[in-house]
Amino acid sequence: MASVTLQQVSKTFGDFTAVDSMDLLVNDAEFVAILGPSGCGKTTTMNMIAGIEKPTAGTVQFDAQQVTNMPVQKRGVGFVFQNYAIFTHMSVRENLAFGLEVARRPQPEIRKKVEEMAEFMALSHRLDQPSASLSVNEMQKLAIGRSAIVEPRIFLLDEPLSNLDAAFRERMRSDLRQLQRDLKQTMIYVTHDQIEAMGLADRIAVMNEGRLQQFDSPEAIYSRPANTFVAKFIGAPSMNIVRARIHPKGQKLQARLGDLEADSITLNQRQAAVVKDKNLEEVLFGFRPEIVSLTDSAGPQTFGAEVALVETVGRRKIVHFRSGMIDFLGVFDRGERISAGEAVRIKLDTGKCHLFDFVDGTCLTLERDPAHV
Amino acid sequence: MSEVASRRTTSISVAQDNVSAEATLAGERRSLAKRLLAPTQLLLVFIVAFPLCMQIYISMTWWTPLDGEPWYRAYRSWVWFLNYIDLFRDEALWAAVWRTVLFVLISVPLEFFLGLIFATIFYEGVAGRPFFYSILLMPMMIVPAVAGYIFFLMFQQTGPVNAAISIVYSGALDWNWLNDVNRAFIAIIVADVWQWTPLMFLILYAGLMSVPDDQMRAATILGANWWDRFRRIALPRIKAVIVIAIGLRVIEAFKIFDPIFIMTSGGPGVATESLSLYLYKRTFQDLEWSYVAAIGITVLIVLSLITGIIIAKTTAKPQAATAEPVEQGRAV
Numbered sequence: 270m271a272s273v274t275l276q277q278v279s280k281t282f283g284d285f286t287a288v289d290s291m292d293l294l295v296n297d298a299e300f301v302a303i304l305g306p307s308g309c310g311k312t313t314t315m316n317m318i319a320g321i322e323k324p325t326a327g328t329v330q331f332d333a334q335q336v337t338n339m340p341v342q343k344r345g346v347g348f349v350f351q352n353y354a355i356f357t358h359m360s361v362r363e364n365l366a367f368g369l370e371v372a373r374r375p376q377p378e379i380r381k382k383v384e385e386m387a388e389f390m391a392l393s394h395r396l397d398q399p400s401a402s403l404s405v406n407e408m409q410k411l412a413i414g415r416s417a418i419v420e421p422r423i424f425l426l427d428e429p430l431s432n433l434d435a436a437f438r439e440r441m442r443s444d445l446r447q448l449q450r451d452l453k454q455t456m457i458y459v460t461h462d463q464i465e466a467m468g469l470a471d472r473i474a475v476m477n478e479g480r481l482q483q484f485d486s487p488e489a490i491y492s493r494p495a496n497t498f499v500a501k502f503i504g505a506p507s508m509n510i511v512r513a514r515i516h517p518k519g520q521k522l523q524a525r526l527g528d529l530e531a532d533s534i535t536l537n538q539r540q541a542a543v544v545k546d547k548n549l550e551e552v553l554f555g556f557r558p559e560i561v562s563l564t565d566s567a568g569p570q571t572f573g574a575e576v577a578l579v580e581t582v583g584r585r586k587i588v589h590f591r592s593g594m595i596d597f598l599g600v601f602d603r604g605e606r607i608s609a610g611e612a613v614r615i616k617l618d619t620g621k622c623h624l625f626d627f628v629d630g631t632c633l634t635l636e637r638d639p640a641h642v
Numbered sequence: 643m644s645e646v647a648s649r650r651t652t653s654i655s656v657a658q659d660n661v662s663a664e665a666t667l668a669g670e671r672r673s674l675a676k677r678l679l680a681p682t683q684l685l686l687v688f689i690v691a692f693p694l695c696m697q698i699y700i701s702m703t704w705w706t707p708l709d710g711e712p713w714y715r716a717y718r719s720w721v722w723f724l725n726y727i728d729l730f731r732d733e734a735l736w737a738a739v740w741r742t743v744l745f746v747l748i749s750v751p752l753e754f755f756l757g758l759i760f761a762t763i764f765y766e767g768v769a770g771r772p773f774f775y776s777i778l779l780m781p782m783m784i785v786p787a788v789a790g791y792i793f794f795l796m797f798q799q800t801g802p803v804n805a806a807i808s809i810v811y812s813g814a815l816d817w818n819w820l821n822d823v824n825r826a827f828i829a830i831i832v833a834d835v836w837q838w839t840p841l842m843f844l845i846l847y848a849g850l851m852s853v854p855d856d857q858m859r860a861a862t863i864l865g866a867n868w869w870d871r872f873r874r875i876a877l878p879r880i881k882a883v884i885v886i887a888i889g890l891r892v893i894e895a896f897k898i899f900d901p902i903f904i905m906t907s908g909g910p911g912v913a914t915e916s917l918s919l920y921l922y923k924r925t926f927q928d929l930e931w932s933y934v935a936a937i938g939i940t941v942l943i944v945l946s947l948i949t950g951i952i953i954a955k956t957t958a959k960p961q962a963a964t965a966e967p968v969e970q971g972r973a974v
Contacts, residue, residue, distance in 0.1 A: 319863065342865045354860035358878045367874070368864040419864060 271331040271422035271455055272297045273318060278327030280313050287313040289479040290327070295423075295457060295472075297332075300449050302458045302470035306502070310479040311459045312427065318457060319425050320344045331422055347416030347424040347454075352432060353408045355415075357401040361392055364400050364411055368419035382418055389451075390414040405433060406441055410448075417452060424449075424456040430465060442468055463503050467491070475499050497553060497630035500623065506558050506587055509597035510625065513554035515544055524554050524624075526595060532572035537619045543633045544624070553630065555623035558587070561599030563607070564616040576611045590615065701725055701935035708929055716932070725936035735937065737912065738920035745827075745916065746895045749834045754888060756835065757842025762872065764843075765850040782840040790901030793833040794820070797905070823913040826906050830914050833901045838894070842887055849883030850876055885956060917941075 275293040279286065288310040295301045303311040316322040318329060320341035328337045336344050356364050365383045387393045390410040395403060403411060409429060416424065429445070430438045446469055449456050460466050466473045467487040475482040475490060475498075483495040494500035500508040513524035516533075522541040523533040534554075536544065544552065564571055574592035581587075586601045592615070599615075601607065624633040696713070702723065705716035729735055760778060764771060781789065796803050797819035807814035819825045853876045861871045899918040902908060908915035908923070915923075925934045 321859070321863075341863050342867075346863065348860065348863045350856045350860060352856065354854065354856040356857055356861075356875060359874075367861070367866070371861075371864060371866040371870045371874075415864070 270297055270453065272299075273423055273455065273457065274328075274330040275314075275318070276328045276330070278314070278317060278324045278329065280310075280317060280322060281325045286479050288317070288324075291479075291481050293474060293481065293484065295455060297455055298453050300446075300456045300458065300469060300471045302460055302466035302473045303476060304460055304463060304466040304473050304502075305476035305482075306461055309476040311461075311476050314476070315425050315427060315457060315459045318423070319346050319348055345419075345422040347413070347419070347421035349409075349412045349416060349424070349426040349429050351428045353412035353429070355400050355403070355408050355411055357399075359400055360397055361387070361400050361403065361411060362396045364415050365392075365396075365418055367415060372419065386414045386418045405437065406444060409441060409444070413448060417454070422455070424452075424454045426456060426458045428460050429458075431460070431462065438465075445469065463505070467503075475502060477502070493632070493635055494555075494623065495632055495635055497555070497625050497632075500555050500625070500632075504557060506598050506600065508555050508557050508623075509561075510553050510555045511595040511597060512627070513552055515550055515552060524552065526554065526572050526592060532592065534570055534572070534617055534619055534622070536624075540619070540622075540624055540634055547633070549627070549633075551627045552633065553625035553627055555625055556597075556617055556621065558598040558600040560618050560621045561588075561590075561597070562616050562618075563601075563605075564614050567614055570619065571614045571616045574613055574615050576607060576609050576613060579607060579609055697935045697938060700932050701939050703932050705932050706929050707931065719932075725933050726940065728933065729937055729940060734912065735917075735920060738915050738917050741827075741913075741915060742896060742898070742917045745831065745834075745898065746892055749831045749838075750888060750891045750895055752831070752835050753839045753842045753891060754884075756839045757844075757846050757887070760839070760843040761846035761850055764847055765876075766868070778843060779840050781837045782844070784837065786837065786900040787904055789833060789837045790904030793829060793836070793901065794905045797829045820906050821910050823910055826910060826914050830898075830902055830905060833905065834895065834898065837901075838891060842891065845883060845887040845890075846880065849880035849887075852883075853879045882956075889952070 273293070273295040275291050278288060278291045278293075280288040291310075291314060293314075303314055305311045313322060317324050320336065320339060320343075324337060328335060330336065331344070356367065359367070362383055365386055366379050369379045369382060384393070384396075387396050390413070392407060392410060392414065395407060400408075400411060412429075413424075426445075430441050433441060442465060449469075458466075458469060467490075470487060472484060472486055473490050474484045477498050483490055483499045485493075485495075490499060491503055494503065494508070497510050500510060511526060513526050513534075515522055515524055515536075517523070518533070518535065522536045522544055524536055525533045567573075572592060574590040574597075576588060577591045577596070578589040579586055580589075581603060584603050586603055586605055586607065588599045588601060588607055590597050590599060590613075607613070623635075625631065626633055700713060700716055702720060702725070703716040704719040704721050704724075705711070705713060709719070711718065764775070768774065784792070795801055798804075799815075799818050803819065804814050804817055807817075817825060819829045857875055858871055861875050866874070897918050898916050899922070902914050902916055902919055903922075906914045908919045912920075921934055921937060924930050924937075
């Protein structure tokens with residue numbers, strides 16, 4: 270049980286920068302997910318927290334203690350591997366006892382703790398069976414129990430659910446969440462699966478190309494993405510991000526999405542203020558497929574589009590639209606009457622749209638001030 | 643099939659007809675298979691069975707090529723089991739057997755431990771691994787007779803071994819390795835260890851490489867030191883490999899011939915005479931072919947018994963420990 274602080278941590282392998290000046294503060298007993306696509310540096314980050322890799326620059330702290338140069342055995346971390354790394358030639362009991370035995374603890378203490386942990390993990394009935402005979406969720410419990418028994422300061426989990434099939438993953442996910450609450454442990458969880466991260470974590474650190482993109486609660490990451498990467502990476506189908514020209518209309522500013530001047534969305538006050546402030550002519554206009562709605566009237570805040578393709582996925586219809594040069598998606602209920610080739614009018618709720626910088630993709634409308642949220 | 647069936651005009655049902663027709667066909671196939679296999683079977687008989695029978699036959703006579711008779715007339719000096727009784731009283735033979743056993747008992751464990759040490763060092767990671775890897779494997783690739791010659795030169799009184807030892811102990815320059823009863827034995831062990839440690843290393847290293855990497859890392863993170871990791875994770879997993887490696891070397895070492903033949907020819911006296919060398923001398927120097935045949939048969943029986951026991955012991959054990967079934971969703 271400890272907090273973890275990364276300060277300006279970098280790791281390079283030759284010419285390749287795996288992690289670039291990363292700052293991260295994980296609170297005690299917090300469940301944090303490090304999320305990102307393959308090769309984004311998330312595993313390297315975790316390995317540096319564990320002590321498997323040494324940072325090229327920067328420091329790692331557990332609570333107030335410097336651990337940057339401390340070897341992995343001394344750090345007191347629990348590490349759960351992707352495939353659990355159960356010692357399959359040993360029994361469940363021997364697996365649980367391993368950490369205590371190599372620490373040369375007295376036998377009665379080992380026996381007592383192993384039995385307590387088995388009880389806690391609901392593995393008591395399996396204690397003297399070969400660990401290779403366990404089912405996958407028992408293996409996960411054993412892997413966590415084996416680490417937890419040595420009372421680590423923090424727990425690190427490397428994609429522990431990624432080699433399971435979808436149905437089983439759901440259940441393991443809730444088990445894992447429950448375990449974290451029961452153990453009251455600081456857990457850092459690496460995954461490339463946004464649903465896992467959204468469902469499990471108190472906070473999510475989104476990484477891309479070695480850099481931390483955003484570190485916030487799942488809700489904030491979804492509704493207030495810091496940049497186009499986070500916006501596109503979180504949510505399925507991902508956020509529509511299209512190019513839009515800014516032009517004045519009376520007192521207000523409009524973002525033109527389609528070909529015609531009529532195909533424009535009037536920016537709200539806050540959006541207009543940012544654009545005016547920076548004197549922008551072009552922005553990236555982001556809106557989630559979920560806020561796309563159809564309308565009959567060709568009034569303001571609407572624009573014309575053509576339905577290119579309709580996919581029915583479960584309860585939802587995912588509709589591909591084309592409007593002039595831009596393509597975007599909308600999500601509707603299964604019951605919505607819409608078919609390919611149709612010409613429709615689209616209405617967007619301006620307040621739920623995001624403006625991103627055309628050059629570097631950072632969110633222009635992201636406000637830390639809660640008054641504007 | 644239908645042709646066979648149609649010839650029958652009795653009231654037997656069609657189904658039965660088909661069955662008998664199939665049976666006939668199967669029978670024909672079997673006899674064809676037998677005919678096709680026959681040449682190979684015959685060849686095997688000539689390669690294995692014939693020489694064995696010949697050896698058993700000769701071993702019950704006092705036939706030698708000096709008799710001026712072909713081997714099949716050996717029955718003229720038929721002596722039943724006299725050769726077998728003789729060999730149990732042959733002190734020179736038993737001394738050679740004991741010497742060979744002693745040699746195996748010293749050199750194989752040495753090779754094993756050295757091989758294991760090298761394998762562990764390589765497994766844990768060492769700078770310049772590919773370079774040392776090829777260096778380490780080189781002795782194994784040298785023809786044993788050539789290796790014998792190399793060590794014959796090395797252990798000369800003015801050779802490099804004495805020169806090296808004289809750096810720390812000047813008396814070493816007087817040592818005549820290959821003419822000294824004990825030192826000659828040591829020299830032969832050194833030569834064998836030099837040549838065959840690489841094989842041990844290779845097998846054990848391959849075994850260690852098969853130990854799952856993340857299990858070793860998991861053990862490390864749980865606080866296991868080098869020795870714990872080796873003893874509790876690696877060793878149980880390479881047990882089978884160790885049995886194979888030692889088994890191979892024991893069998894091979896028991897037959898040692900070439901380096902001894904070249905380095906000492908079994909001398910001084912008979913101080914380094916191995917079983918193979920003894921048999922060689924009795925065959926080609928003394929021409930006692932029937933006696934050697936009897937020894938050969940006896941060795942065959944003894945080795946069959948020993949390997950039989952070993953195989954029975956190692957295969958009887960259930961292999962639950964090495965299996966790694968991960969049945970997804972079994973508990974759902």
